[in-house]
Amino acid sequence: MLAQVSPPPRTMVDADALARAVFAELVRLADGFALAVVRSSRPREAHGADAYYVRPQQGRPALIVVDDELRPLPAARALAHELAHAILHAEADGVGEAQREIEAELVAFALLRSMGLDSLVESLDYVSQWATCDDDVVNAQPRVEEACGAILARRLPRAF
Numbered sequence: 001m002l003a004q005v006s007p008p009p010r011t012m013v014d015a016d017a018l019a020r021a022v023f024a025e026l027v028r029l030a031d032g033f034a035l036a037v038v039r040s041s042r043p044r045e046a047h048g049a050d051a052y053y054v055r056p057q058q059g060r061p062a063l064i065v066v067d068d069e070l071r072p073l074p075a076a077r078a079l080a081h082e083l084a085h086a087i088l089h090a091e092a093d094g095v096g097e098a099q100r101e102i103e104a105e106l107v108a109f110a111l112l113r114s115m116g117l118d119s120l121v122e123s124l125d126y127v128s129q130w131a132t133c134d135d136d137v138v139n140a141q142p143r144v145e146e147a148c149g150a151i152l153a154r155r156l157p158r159a160f
């Protein structure tokens with residue numbers, strides 16, 4: 001007689017919990033680039049954006065501010081986007097605003113994807129607001145890969 005083998009009890013994966021873990025990992029990675037991350041209700045009021053990056057100035061460290069009312073997935077996406085700006089876009093580096101936004105969002109998409117989150121719809125929608133043709137996205141790839149490589153190289157094995 002065969003013993004009845006029952007599968008392990010089902011665990012419902014909580015998407016918000018995963019997104020919160022990704023956010024925490026992105027905070028850790030940002031710290032490796034000397035970037036502090038804070039949650040605040042100010043971004044939307046001050047900048048009309050979900051998040052923004054403050055360059056280091058007058059002895060104050062660089063800072064990424066993320067709207068504290070964002071749900072976990074949009075918060076992780078916004079943080080990844082600003083992290084990309086911080087790493088890729090020096091002040092007055094000659095990179096135009098549209099290219100900056102395309103690069104930052106593609107990095108955010110790739111980072112989230114590598115950590116198990118999907119922002120394809122939102123990221124494509126955002127990139128579409130800035131791209132004038134497909135080449136804008138294709139041409140961004142080398143810098144996107146460079147930034148993703150620099151960030152992901154600092155991930156610990158089994159970070160979460």
Ligand SMILES: [Zn+2]
Nearest residue numbers: 081085101104
């Ligand atoms: Zn941006």
